Amino acid sequence: MIGSFFAGLGAIGAGFRTTFSYFFKKKPTIAYPTIKKQHAPRFHGLHELRRYADGKERCIGCELCQIACPANAITVIGAENEPDDRRSPGERYAARYEIDELRCIFCGLCEEACPTDAIVLTPRFEMADYRRGSFVYAKERLLVPPEAGVGTAPDERPGGIPGDLGAVIRRKSTVDVQEGYGATWRGDILKDQRKGLAG
Amino acid sequence: MSAIDSVPLWIVVAVKSGLLLFVVITTFAYAMLFERKIMAWMQLRPGPNRVGPWGMMQPAADAAKMMFKEDLTPKTADPLIYRLAPFISLVTAFGVYAVIPFSESSGGLWSIGDVNAGILFVFALTSIGVYGISLAGWASGSKFPLLGGIRATAQMISYELSMTMSVVGVLILAGTTSLAGIVHAQNRLWFFIPQIVGFAIYLITAVAETNRAPFDLVEAETELVGGFHTEYSGLRFGLFFIAEYMNMITVSCIGTLLFLGGWNAPFGLVMIPGIVWFLIKVAFFMFVYIWLRTTLPRFRYDRLMAFGWKVLLPVATLNLMLTAAVIALAPQ
Numbered sequence: 001m002i003g004s005f006f007a008g009l010g011a012i013g014a015g016f017r018t019t020f021s022y023f024f025k026k027k028p029t030i031a032y033p034t035i036k037k038q039h040a041p042r043f044h045g046l047h048e049l050r051r052y053a054d055g056k057e058r059c060i061g062c063e064l065c066q067i068a069c070p071a072n073a074i075t076v077i078g079a080e081n082e083p084d085d086r087r088s089p090g091e092r093y094a095a096r097y098e099i100d101e102l103r104c105i106f107c108g109l110c111e112e113a114c115p116t117d118a119i120v121l122t123p124r125f126e127m128a129d130y131r132r133g134s135f136v137y138a139k140e141r142l143l144v145p146p147e148a149g150v151g152t153a154p155d156e157r158p159g160g161i162p163g164d165l166g167a168v169i170r171r172k173s174t175v176d177v178q179e180g181y182g183a184t185w186r187g188d189i190l191k192d193q194r195k196g197l198a199g
Numbered sequence: 200m201s202a203i204d205s206v207p208l209w210i211v212v213a214v215k216s217g218l219l220l221f222v223v224i225t226t227f228a229y230a231m232l233f234e235r236k237i238m239a240w241m242q243l244r245p246g247p248n249r250v251g252p253w254g255m256m257q258p259a260a261d262a263a264k265m266m267f268k269e270d271l272t273p274k275t276a277d278p279l280i281y282r283l284a285p286f287i288s289l290v291t292a293f294g295v296y297a298v299i300p301f302s303e304s305s306g307g308l309w310s311i312g313d314v315n316a317g318i319l320f321v322f323a324l325t326s327i328g329v330y331g332i333s334l335a336g337w338a339s340g341s342k343f344p345l346l347g348g349i350r351a352t353a354q355m356i357s358y359e360l361s362m363t364m365s366v367v368g369v370l371i372l373a374g375t376t377s378l379a380g381i382v383h384a385q386n387r388l389w390f391f392i393p394q395i396v397g398f399a400i401y402l403i404t405a406v407a408e409t410n411r412a413p414f415d416l417v418e419a420e421t422e423l424v425g426g427f428h429t430e431y432s433g434l435r436f437g438l439f440f441i442a443e444y445m446n447m448i449t450v451s452c453i454g455t456l457l458f459l460g461g462w463n464a465p466f467g468l469v470m471i472p473g474i475v476w477f478l479i480k481v482a483f484f485m486f487v488y489i490w491l492r493t494t495l496p497r498f499r500y501d502r503l504m505a506f507g508w509k510v511l512l513p514v515a516t517l518n519l520m521l522t523a524a525v526i527a528l529a530p531q
Contacts (some may be wrong), residue, residue: 015495019241020241020490022242023237024240027244027245029245
C-alpha cells in the first residue's frame with residue numbers, strides 16, 4: 001500500500017513536470033489574420049482561368065474538366081469562336097464557365113484533365129462570403145484580368161516543384177505573399193459590384 | 200502618533216474599504232487573465248491576445264460582455280432566493296478581506312481590522328459562502344443545479360473539517376488566533392516546515408473548498424452542465440465568477456499567512472518591503488492552483504468523499520495530535 005502511494009505520487013509529479021515544461025515551450029500558433037502561413041507551392045485553393053501571352057483565353061470550352069470533376073462543381077458551355085473576334089486560339093471557347101466552390105472538393109482533377117493548362121488551382125483560400133449564391137464563381141471572377149498578366153501555372157510558382165513541403169513550411173510565415181505566388185483574384189475587382197448587388 | 204490617528208475611525212475604515220475593494224476587484228480581473236494565460240501556455244496556446252497589448256484589456260471586455268447579457272430567471276425558480284444567492288457568495292468572499300493583514304503594521308495600516316480571533320472570523324465567513332452555492336442550486340428549480348448544490352454541501356462539510364484540523368496545528372504552534380500574531384510567530388521559522396503535513400492538507404482542502412479543479416464536482420461541466428450556476432446568466436453569473444476567484448485569492452492569502460510566513464522576508468532579504476513578499480507568495484499559491492487545474496483530471500464523486508473522510512481527516516487528526524503532543528512535552 002505504501003508502495004502504491006509513492007507510485008501514485010510519482011505519477012502525479014510526472015504530470016506536473018509535463019505541464020510545467022510545456023509552459024516554456026514555443027507556441028506553434030500563427031496569429032492568422034495578421035500573419036499568414038506560406039503554403040506549399042501546389043496548395044489546392046481557389047481556381048483561376050489562365051490566358052496566353054497575347055491575352056487570349058487558354059480555355060477552349062472542351063468540357064473535359066466538367067467530366068473529370070468528381071463533385072459536379074464545374075459547368076462549362078462551349079461556343080464557336082467568331083472569326084473576327086477570337087476569344088481563344090482554338091476552334092471553340094467557353095461561353096459560360098462556372099465553378100460552385102461550395103461543391104468543389106479541391107482535388108485538382110480539373111487541372112489534370114485540362115489539355116491547355118487553362119484551369120489551375122491557386123494557393124488562395126480565403127473565400128468566405130455571406131451568401132451561398134456568391135460561391136458560384138462565374139467566368140468573369142475566375143478568369144485572370146487582362147491587366148494582371150497570364151496567371152501562374154503551379155510548377156512555375158516560387159518554391160519549385162512540390163515534394164519539398166518541409167522547405168516551404170520552414171520558410172514560414174510571411175505577411176507579404178511572395179511575388180508571383182498569390183493568385184490574381186478577379187473577386188477583388190468585382191467586390192464593389194457585388195456590394196452593389198447585396199444592397 | 201501618526202497622522203492617521205487624528206482622523207475619525209469610520210472615515211479611515213471607509214477609505215480603506217473602498218481602496219481595498221478597488222484593489223481586490225482589479226486583482227480578481229487580472230487573476231482571471233493570469234489563469235487564462237498560464238493555462239494557455241501550458242496547453243501550447245498563446246492565450247487571450249486580441250484586446251489590448253498581450254490581452255491586458257481582456258478583463259474589461261469580459262466585464263462589458265457580462266453586463267449586456269440578459270438576466271434570466273427560470274419559471275420554476277424561487278425568485279427571491281435565486282436572486283439573493285449570488286450576493287451571499289460575493290459578500291462572504293469580500294468580507295474576509297476585512298481582517299487580512301497584508302503587511303507589517305504597528306498602527307494597523309495594512310489591514311482594515313486586526314481582529315484577535317482573525318482566523319476564526321475567516322473560517323466563519325467562508326463557511327457561510329457555501330450557502331450561496333447550495334441555495335443557488337436549490338432555488339434554480341431544475342435538476343442539474345440541484346445536484347450541484349447538494350454536492351457543494353456535502354463536499355464543503357467533508358473538506359472543511361480537515362482544513363480546520365490542519366490549521367489548528369498552526370494555531371497550537373503560534374499560540375494565538377490573530378492573523379498578525381501568527382505571522383509574527385513565524386519570524387524565525389515558517390510554519391510549513393514543522394507543519395509540512397498540515398500544509399499539504401491545507402493545499403488540498405483549499406482547492407476543494409473553492410470548488411476548483413480537480414475538485415470542481417460542484418460545477419462539473421461534463422456531467423452537470425454548469426452545476427449550481429447552470430441557470431444563471433449575465434451579471435448574476437458574473438457575481439459567482441467573482442466570488443470563486445475571490446475565494447481563490449482568499450485561501451491563497453490565508454495559506455500565505457499561516458504557512459509561508461506572511462510578509463516575512465526569506466533569506467534575510469529585508470530591504471524588499473513586506474507587502475511585496477506577501478504578494479509574491481500569494482501569486483505562488485495562485486500559480487499552483489492553476490497548475491493543478493491544467494494537470495489533474497476531475498475526481499470521481501465517491502472517490503472525492505472517500506478521500507476526504509478516509510484519508511485527509513485521519514491524517515489531519517493525527518497531525519494535530521502529534522503537534523499537540525510535541526508542544527506539550529517539549530521543554531519550553
